[in-house]
Amino acid sequence: MRSLLFGVIAITILGLTSCQESAKKTPEFYKDTVTFDLLSDMKSLLDENADKITIDDVNNLNGAIRYYSPIKDSLIGKTIGELIEGQKQRTLSTNINLTQATAFSTLFTQSLKFNISEFQKIEQENGQPLNVPTYQFQNISGKSIVKLSGVVDYYNGEQLIKRFTIEIDKEIPADKTLNQPYPYNHDAKNQRDVFVRDNFDKLRKVWIPTMIEFADGKIYKRNPDKKGENQLDKDAK
Structure with missing residues (x-):
């Protein structure tokens, strides 16, 4: 009885192994x-x-054809398998970069909160008007921030109206908030300046931090325009 049981188990294992090997086998038409x-x-x-191709491979094949379609004759001469494998590698690379970008965005958002507390229109004695937004940076990282930089984008709907580069070289202790006025000259002949001044409260403001340096030496850096090019400084103390 025991021998019969072992025999059944052996046959089952062989069957499963055979199925797995069959599933891993590359379809013959991939060589076409x-x-x-x-x-x-x-x-x-x-x-x-x-019955031989997976849904993922169909999607990869479709993606590869779309990828090469704008380039004349770029598909011709490649095999089905080469197209599928190439698209797999492109998708993997893209997803790795997107995941990295998401991870670094999380680091930034969990370190600093941003707000604009007020917007002033100032007329100077020399006749040069100023626009003065006051940016508010709340340190929620749990440790002191000694330097930060980034950009603030002003949008009207989905249209970018103005971009300002922010550089702050002063300490923001843990759990404290820095109110930082950022004055800039108002150009009455510049339609974008006029639009911002007249419609400031209606604009959508987006803060994109590009660098945060902490008192312990750790630095977070990223590029504001290119996904996947964020980086964590590995020389942190």
Whole structure:
């Protein structure tokens, strides 16, 4: 009886191993070279091999075709397998960069809160008007911040109206708030300046921190315009 039981177990294991090897086996049509005829008959090819190709590989193949489509003849001569594998690598790289960007965005948002406490219109004695937004930085990181930089974007709907670069080289102790006026000359002939001054409360303001330096030497850095190019300084003390 025990021998029979062991025999059944052995057969089951062999069957599972065989199924796994079959699942890992690359479909034969992955070796097919792309031609104009193959492209025109792609649906038939995939229908015929529907039991051999995964949904992920279909999506990767579709993504690869779209990726190469703007470039004349760039698809021709490649194999189905090469297209799928190339798209897998591009997708992996993109997702790694996006995940990295998300992780660093979280670091910044959990270190600092931003607000604009007021906006003043000042007329100087020399006749040069000033616009003076006061930016509010609340340190929620739990440790002192000694330097920070970033940009503040003003949007009207989805249209970027103004961008200001912010550089602050002073300490913000843990759990404290810094109110920092940032005056700039108002140009009455500049339509964007006039629009900001007349519609400040209606504008959407977006703070994008690019660098935070802490008292312990740790530094967070990122590029405000390119996803995935954030970085954590590895020389932190």
